[in-house]
Amino acid sequence: MDIIDTLFRLCSLDGVSGDEARAAETAVDMLKNYTDDCGADRFGNVFARIGSFDGDKPTLLLDAHIDRVGLIVNYITEDGFIKASPCGGADRRVLSAQTVTVCGREKIKGVVSVFPPHAGDKKVKDIVIDTGYTKQQLEKYVSLGDRITIDSEPRELIDGTVTAPAIDDRAGVAAILYALELIKGKDTAYNIFVSFSVQEETTEAGAAIAAYASSADLALEVDVSFARTPDSKPEECGEAGKGVMIGIAPSLSRALSDRLIDLAQKGEIPYQLEVMNGRSGTNADKISVTKGGIPCCTLSIPIKYMHTPTEVVRIEDISSTARLIAEFALNGKGE
């Protein structure tokens, strides 16, 4: 499995929170390389079961979210402009003059309206999308509630660095797929339940439902976190290229964090720590309180410019994340 190729395919797909079906379909196809027991549940979550599940082994849940941030159509004006609002925490500062795709009955292109410098420093208050159609023409393609993605083509920057939209959290999906590749045909310590869950960016409902269905004994949540940019504080960030970020937080299982650190050291897998002081802000917050409580830890891939169309990730950070997942799946949580 080529990580860049997989990531490019995943990041080229739409799938704004609550509208993940097309992205889910591709993810299911990718999972078929590792098991026939996979599909989408009635809530849209992608699942895969790898192992006998006959009571011989505990179950490990590997979760990443399949949805992405974007916009949602709220209103169509008399003169044919769309008024939209963020669906998930899209960074509003990056929207002006972006080219977007409205995922309606047909996909159509639009531009986010902005005043030019010639008009002084006027600001457009609402998020206005210009599709070039009249209201009547537009209503053939677009309905209220349709999702909108911001266009940005996945590209390779200097060797091993990639920019794309939706790296949050398609990089996590790619890391889990690569981990499955690494353990393929090997005897694992667990039955493995994979979930690519929906709606993380809005409600985290997908993970709550998937975790319940998994009946997992423990879980790893694979998401992205902040890599340092020139304007951010080093103490609030990981660093791109320095490896998987192992979470430590009151809401996470410290025993799991310690075991993951131990495995990373033994396996010479580059890692860094991500210390949080409460909840993790990921699906782990939902998973850890599912059923009677599922011990959970986060593995985060450091990315730059999160929630913008030009997120940036280093492929080596996806592969170190996958390697640590694989080590854990093979060796287990220990004593």
Add this chain to the structure above:
Amino acid sequence: MFDILKKLCLADGCSGDEGDIARLIISMLPADCEHYIDGMGNVIVNKKGAKTPKNKVMLAAHMDEVGFIATYITGEGYIRFAPVGGINAETVIGRQLHLKNGTIGVTGTKAMHQQTKEERESDVKFSQLAIDIGASGKEEAEQRVRQGDSAYFDCGYTELGDNMIKAKAIDDRIGCAIMLKLLNEQLPYDIVCAFTVQEEIGARGAKAAAYALKPDYAVVLETTTACDFAGVEDEQRICELGKGCVISYMDKGAIYPRQLYDMAVQKANTLGIAAQTKTLIAGGNDSQSIISAAGGIPTLALSVPCRYLHSPACVIKKEDALATAELARAVFEELCIL
């Protein structure tokens, strides 16, 4: 004309770096044109018509576009940069840019989750932004980028909605495309067309071209600010897509001779060409330099209304561009014998 426009918009050439776009335009000139490049880089094209006109008429459109220039490479390998021409930084954050040599980079700041409320709500400034080409340090970045290199929005040319076009640099490649269209037609009179440089940093190329050519009249072919989108009312819309060529009576750089303005409006009416004027005094173009050059040259500006000027997604409507081309020819012919 729109095939030509597409090629012109996808080419690069910000102010002071118009070499590539100039070569592309020259390659598109028909065989019966003569051209030269002046000391500033303006491309001057002469074409013989059926007759020598009473008045020498110059058409002008600028080749340059707004863009960026790399100013500094940081120790971590990020490229600091500045706008060339007027660009709102809010249209630059979260984009792919390419350097002149094709190196791709992106712009961004720390994640919104890490921003304070004030940071989230305040305008982005160029000083906060850097181009990230994925370099792991200064040395790696310096292998790809030099200080002073131009950079551009990396965005495609897309047809949009009901007969509209979206691209960078429509300002003023559409003016160039209209001149190329005219140069490909049989004309009743001799014409001189100036594809000018450095408009975006103060209409500088046109000043030299007008001085050297000393025409009796000039017509500037341009784009102009349309703010006709949802939430903008009345005169604040300035002009509107779909209502035809914009004939200006005044902008921030020039007051157009009233008799020329009236003549153009009348031509449009007589010929049934869609035309409008601006409802605010806004913008400016090469006219500001031409009108006072060489002892004074009566000048007219005909513009294609354009949304989101100086952004990666300028939007025009095809009918407006065609109306502008048609009116430009009619006005040229009239000025030749005025």
